[in-house]
Amino acid sequence: MNRGGLLVAGTTSDAGKSVVTAGICRWLVRQGVKVAPFKGQNMSLNSFVTREGAEIGRAQAMQAQAARVEPTALMNPVLLKPGSDRSSQVVLMGKPVGEMSARGYHGSRQEALLDTVVGCLEELRGSHDAVICEGAGSPAEINLRRTDIVNMGVARAARLPVLVVGDIDRGGVFASFFGTTALLAPEDQELLAGYVVNKFRGDVTLLEPGLDMLKSLTGRATYGVLPYQHGLGIDEEDGLRVSLRGAVRESVVAPPAGEDVLRVAVCAVPLMSNFTDVDALAAEPGVVVRFVDRAEELVDADLVVVPGTRGTVKALEWLRERGLAEALVRRAAEGRPVLGICGGFQVLGERIEDEVESRAGVVDGLGLLPVRVRFAxxxxxxRPVGEALGAYVEGYEIHHGVADVLGGEAFLDGCRVGSVWGTHWHGSLESDDFRRAFLREVAAAAGRRFVPAPDTSFAALREEQLDRLGDLIERHADTDALWRLIEGGAPAGLPFVPPGAPS
Incomplete structure (x- = not known):
């Protein structure tokens, strides 16, 4: 017999589905409920490797941590990793199965994929008290409804009640709630139980007349009004939507432990992946992290990070076009620190042979590290573990490029030459002792009187953030009504809302 479940949908992408899903997971597990997260299909360049060697979205790994369970491929059976505006690598049950165009993906295999998605969900429901599912985009993408395996398609197949989250900070949230409801077919509307308002600022009593009117128009309640909160540093889903000019993951600097701050510039390469690697740097007191796309923005940086990318050759071309490649070569010659991670590590090498990702053949790298890369x-x-700079390190690897290291000093699976480091290991900077040792090396090379804080624990900071998400649900949502929804399904007799009903 299936146990409790809920699907958290949204009026748009970035409405707050991931935050609400993680918050509900943390609230439930603190109540003694055995809960798991789930997202049938994820489109993201930020991914994670589970202990069994499966690739899933980082958002689901974060939600699993919120639920205090080990992430598995069951929690994200389909992952799409964009390689261009029109094609993505399809990762099924944690393993890549090929590259497909958007038209080809939506035009084939959807029935079989829906069976896989629902089967994974049912397996999780059989072993947990509740499964909190996250949708994707909007459930009212009517052009994609026939092939939907992540929103109302999975909700209807598994008879899941649905909450729709709306970001009121963007404006138009009532129209978005009503329009989303009205565009759904009657069979889908039967499962849409109500709404959650996200990112509200001000006096909630001023919002209540609108919530009452929304209920009179749709027959559906609002299950919570979540206030706007700064600094909820959860893992982003989609690297393609990173705003280079916005304050994207620009760290808020706590007072440094030493005399100086340390400034880190991250090259915002195309198809940037796993940019969450620099979160641990931003968590350090006295470290400022910013994303850059111009050569002049590297001038005052104490450390430049070239991050992972789904398009290594494309990133290399981009660096050259913008003068960033030349600036990186100058930095290396001057002994100023550079760190390349995964695709960024490959870019720093001598040569790339790629007949897989870009099919560009042999391409010269920047030549800063004695490394030759062949794409397999x-x-x-x-999920490697090891030691570097005298400290224990954990990480995870996701790459097609195979690196042949021809010299330099060993550094994780890569190498170091002077002040230039390269590795395929994502997540290594989350290892506290290693991060501190690395930052001491960077500060020395940069001539900064920067001292890493001796007691910063990235894992503890992440737990604090997840607890804040749980508090958000516990304090500002109707948790009794939420639990009735999870346990009993959508309320019976919800009315059908035809398009244009308010007039």
Whole structure:
């Protein structure tokens, strides 16, 4: 017999589905409920490797941490990793199965994929008290409804009640709630139980007349009004939507432990992946992290990070077009620190041979590290552990490129030459002792009187953030009504809302 479940949908992308899903998971597990997260299909360049070697979205790994369970491929059976505006790598049950155009993906295999998605969901529901599912985009993407395996398609197949989250900070939230409801078919509307308002600022009593009118128009309640909160540093889903000019993951600097701050510039390369690697740097007191796309923005940086990317050759071309490649070469010659991670590591090498990702053949790298890279058809997915700079390190690997290291000083699976480091390991900077040792090396090379804080624990900071999400639900949502929804399904007798009903 299936146990409790709920699907958290949104009026738009970035409405707050991931935050609400993680918050509900943390609230439930603190009540003693055995809960798991789930997202049938995820489109993201930020991914994670589970202990069994499966690749899933980082958002689901974060939600699993919120639920205090080990992430598995069951929690994200389909992952799409964009390689261009029109094509993505399809990762099924944690393993890549090919590259497909958007038209080809939506035009084939959807029935089989829906069976896989629902089967994974039912397996999770059989072993947990509740499964909190996250939708994607909007459930009212009527052009995609026939092939939907993540929103109302999975909700209807598994008879899940649905909450729709709306970001009131963007404006138009009532129209978005009503329009989303009205565009759904009657069978889908039967499962849409109500709404959650996200990012509200001000006096909630001023909002209540609108919530009452929304209920009179749709027959559906609002299950919570969540206030706007700064600094909820959860993992982003989609690297393609990073705003280079916005304050994207620009760290708020706590007072440094030493005399100086340390300034980190991250090259915002195309198809940037796993940019969450620099979160641990931003968590350090006295470290400022910013994303850049111009050569002049590297001038005052103490450390430049070239991050992972789904398009290594494309990133290399982009760096050259913008003068960033030349600036990186100058930095290396001057002994100023540079760190390349995964695709960024490959860019720093001597040569790239790629007949898999870009099919560009042999391409010269920046030549800052004695490394030659050959792209293999099989993707490396691993959870390595090791030691570097005298400290224990954990990481994870997601790459097609196989690096042949020809010299330099050993550094994780890569190498170091002077003040230039390269590795395929994502997540290594989350290892506290290693991060501190690395920052001491960077500060020395940069001539900064920067001292890493001795007691910063990235894992503890992440737990604090997840607890804040749980508090958000516990304090500002109708948790009794939420639990009735999770346990009993959508209320019976919800009315059908035809388009244009308010007039």
């Amino acid at each position: 058809a099989e993707k490396t997915l691993a």
